[in-house]
Amino acid sequence: MIKTILEGFCQILRVLVGLLIAMLIVPVAMQVIARYTGIIPVYLWTEELATFIFIWIVMLGSMIAVWEGTHFDVHVIPEARSRWGILLQKGFVLVMISGFALLFAWFGIGYAKFGSIQQSVMMQANLLVTFITVPLAGFCWAAFSLFRLWEVIQNFRHSGRAAQ
Numbered sequence: 001m002i003k004t005i006l007e008g009f010c011q012i013l014r015v016l017v018g019l020l021i022a023m024l025i026v027p028v029a030m031q032v033i034a035r036y037t038g039i040i041p042v043y044l045w046t047e048e049l050a051t052f053i054f055i056w057i058v059m060l061g062s063m064i065a066v067w068e069g070t071h072f073d074v075h076v077i078p079e080a081r082s083r084w085g086i087l088l089q090k091g092f093v094l095v096m097i098s099g100f101a102l103l104f105a106w107f108g109i110g111y112a113k114f115g116s117i118q119q120s121v122m123m124q125a126n127l128l129v130t131f132i133t134v135p136l137a138g139f140c141w142a143a144f145s146l147f148r149l150w151e152v153i154q155n156f157r158h159s160g161r162a163a164q
Contacts, residue, residue, distance in 0.1 A: 006147055010067045017060050024053045045122040052120075052130050059133035063140040066097065069148065087156040094149040098142050105138030 027046035034042040065071035073093055080086045115131025 002147065006067065006144065010064055010144075013060050013064050013067075017057055017064065020053050020057045020060070024050060024057070027053070048120055048122045048125075052125070055130045055133055059137045063137055063144070066101075066141045067144040071097075083156055083159050087152060090152045091149060094145045094152065097145040098149065101138045101141030101145060103138070105135050105142060108135030108138050111135070 027050040030040065030043060030046045031050070034040050034046075062071065077089075080089045111134050112128055112131045115127040115129075118127040119125065120127055
């Protein structure tokens with residue numbers, strides 16, 4: 001049931017990323033048209049809006065990548081072949097991801113509070129709009145990686161029963 005809920009949440013994130021990419025086309029197209037044709041004046045707020053949308057795309061995309069297990073990681077030792085080795089390798093990576101995710105969440109709250117007292121230059125938007133992505137991503141990364149850790153532990157336990 002938890003997996004279904006998390007997968008549903010991740011599907012919502014995928015849809016949001018798609019919508020944000022579609023939205024990103026408008027300010028970027030306005031910038032290109034303004035700079036190279038002169039048909040419309042150069043609006044500086046379009047660059048700010050494009051940056052805000054891009055930040056959201058990156059952070060939501062990273063949440064999806066953690067859920068799908070496609071977020072980058074570096075392999076410095078060969079893939080384990082034993083049950084214990086697989087548990088240790090995958091478990092270590094997921095514990096590290098969870099730890100960093102919780103750091104992002106914890107310190108991201110203060111970062112978001114700092115953003116809430118600032119305004120953007122051109123649009124006069126409250127910067128909480130973008131700063132909130134850091135703790136949000138941290139909480140999602142932690143939830144996703146801890147669930148994946150639980151799955152790795154369950155697979156370890158079940159593979160032990162099957163081998164007996």
